[in-house]
Amino acid sequence: MPKVREHVRGVSYGWPMTFEQPLPKSLSPSRLSDFQACPRRYQHASVERIAQPASYASAKGRFVHFVFEKLYLLPAPDRTIERARDYVAPAIDEILTDDVRKDLAMDDAMLQRMLGETEEIITRYFQMEDPRTVNSEGVELRLGVTVGATPLFGILDRLDRDADGNLVIVDYKTGGLPNRNYDSQTFANAELYAVLCQEKLGETPTKIRLLYVAQGEALERDVTDVVIRARASAASGAWERIKRYYDDGDFPATPSSNACRFCSYKDLCRADGVPVPMR
Ligand code: SF4
Structure with a gap:
């Protein structure tokens, strides 16, 4: 039966609640990492699907992945550094969407920084291996x-x-x-x-x-x-716990400096009374 969220944020910490969203159909390695770091993070990201704003690091990661993905879709002899650089302009259109730019408050200086770092990465990558021989x-x-x-x-x-x-x-x-x-x-x-x-x-x-x-x-x-x-x-054990927490209506928060430092849900957790470390 579909669950209905019935608690009021701010007084919910420690209280069971019900979810209006279905349990995700599967578990990915990155979501498993979320869950292992803090079950509440998994709840916010994967069950409630609360969008996480793009960060500079995540946008750069997607930007570089786009370039390498396109490069490896070429026949092996065509995978040259020049062809890799050809995919930087399409990556700007594909990855740096208006929403991403807004999240990052991206100005021209930030764009130039990302392009400069991408060029360094492409150069370093071609020193690591020759994709024509892979x-x-x-x-x-x-x-x-x-x-x-x-x-x-x-x-x-x-x-x-x-x-x-x-x-x-x-x-x-x-x-x-x-x-x-x-x-x-x-x-x-x-x-x-x-x-x-x-x-x-x-x-x-x-x-x-x-x-x-x-x-x-x-x-x-x-x-x-x-x-x-x-x-x-480990994945099976985590999936069993995820199902149990979902049915219980409560994914416990396990705040720690490591888990919370780069988490997008700090404000939400603090509002819910979770003692999120300040640093
Ligand atoms: S801020 Fe900390 S406690 Fe809250 S969801 Fe993120 S990792 Fe968990």
Whole structure:
């Protein structure tokens, strides 16, 4: 039966409520990350679908992904740096929409900054690998599967076939290099993509490559059966909790400096009485 939101914001913290929106049909790696960081964030983003304003970092990420996606749709011999640069102008139209520009309060200086950083990223990327020699099996690959009772969905940036004939998951990262003490977290999303590949394609990728294109560095990790089982199990456990919280009408908030720092829902949470850290 459809749920109806019946609480009043500001007095709802800790109180069960009901939702007028249906539960999402599937769980993606990024939504799983949201949930693991803070179930309330998942509630706002995925159940209530409260729009999150674009940030400079997210817009630049989408901008650069657009350029690389278009580049890899070309036949391998055509994937030159000049052709990559040709996709910058279309990316301006496609990604920097009026809504995005408004969210960013984008002026000409900000646009020039983004274009300059994109040019640096393109240059660094071509120093990392020659896309004309990459055997790509697909880009922006949409994979949906049900593992056990858990519906999963994800979009892979790129799936390659290496020289030994093995599948390799490639994910572009436009942010800074992560702390290597947290590799398990760094590779978590991509490892769930490996679960998707195994279930959907019947073949398990053997390696993950995270391309930190702003720094020109690649982080690599082998995929093992143990990791695949652990990621599938974590996703299933999270999905069970999501269904339970949805039925209970309450996704608990778990505020912390790390979780809240870049969260778009701080004002909403504070209004609901959640003790969101000030920094
Ligand atoms: S601001 Fe903090 S507590 Fe609120 S949803 Fe975001 S991460 Fe959770």
